[in-house]
Amino acid sequence: MGQLDGKVAVVTGGAQGIGNAIAHGLAAEGARIVVADLQGAEDAAGAFRDGLGLTADVADEAAVQGLVDEVVGRCGTIDVLVNNAGLYASLAMRSFTEIPLAEWKQVMDVNVASMFLVCRAVVPVMKENGGGRVINISSGTPFRGVPFLLHYVTSKGAIVAFTRALAKEVGRDGVLVNCVAPGFTMSAGVEAHPEVIEKLRDVSVAARTLQRDQVPEDVVGAVVYFAGPGSVFVTGQTIVIDGGQYFH
Structure with a gap:
């Protein structure tokens, strides 16, 4: 018997990297997994018993509501939501004065507004079911003040504030909202960008108490x-x- 037997868990950005590792961890505890991603969702969901893969842009309001409606229609409810989808490795490291406004807005939409939209659609389902768990994926960068990724670091700091405020708002309904902030992780997305590894891998490992690569x-x-x-x-x-x- 797993501690999540009978639970339905939605993992956004769950087709690869940290999100996929999380999905496997929840499945190992008995949860039914719903993978929501822009690409590869169905293939990733095939690794899980009764897994469901849905292609969705979680920064799009209509797409999010359609996603949640389909999950509830096919799985009955949503017990666990992992807000993992986000932009990182594809972003160029540069001075804040060189970040285009369009890129700033894109990062905020994908990393922050998506969590707002998904929570706004999912939390009412959890309330009807007597409660649920929301786990938001932030980053260690806002705690350390990492430079040259101001839009990314700002977005991940916003997730911590989002977590605290939402937790206060929905606690009375039995919905618990918490956050996990990983360090620099050797995920598939990062490995696809050697220039990111060159700039950040060695310095990250050297700064750790446990000096090895972090993996999903x-x-x-x-x-x-x-x-x-x-x-x-x-x-x-x-x-x-x-x-x-x-x-911390």
């Missing part, structure tokens, strides 16, 4: 904890998972 599986345990029965009195919190680069 390192994030899974905290998400499973927030999704499971061990965290029934925990909400509004953020766990930084970066091998001891930052103590």
Whole structure:
């Protein structure tokens, strides 16, 4: 018996990288997995028993409502939401004065507005079911003040504030909202951009207490904890998972 038997878990951006590792971790505890992603959702969902893969742009209001309606129609409810979708590795590191406004808005839409839209659609479902768990994926960057990615770092700091405020608002309805903030992770998305690895890999490892590469599986345990029965009195919190680069 897994601690999430009978639960339905939606993982946005779950087709690869950290999101996919999280989906596998939740499935190992018995959850039925819904993978929501722009690409590869159906293929990724095929790895799970009764898995459901849905292609959706979580920064689009209509697409999000359609996604949630389909999940509820096919799975009955949503017990766990992991807001993982986001932009990172494809962003060029540069001075804030060189960031185009269009790129700034795109990062805010994908990394922050998407969480607002998905939560706005999912939380009412959780309320009807007597409660649920929302786990938002932030980053260690806002805690360290990482330069030359101002739009990304700002968006990830906003997620921490979003988590705290939403937790206060929906706690009375039994919906717990928490956050996980990974460090620089050797995910598939990062590995597809050698220039990012060249700039950040060695300096990140050297700054850690546990000096090795961080991999997507390192994030899974905290998400499973927030999704499971061990965290029934925990909400509004953020766990930084970066091998001891930052103590939070």
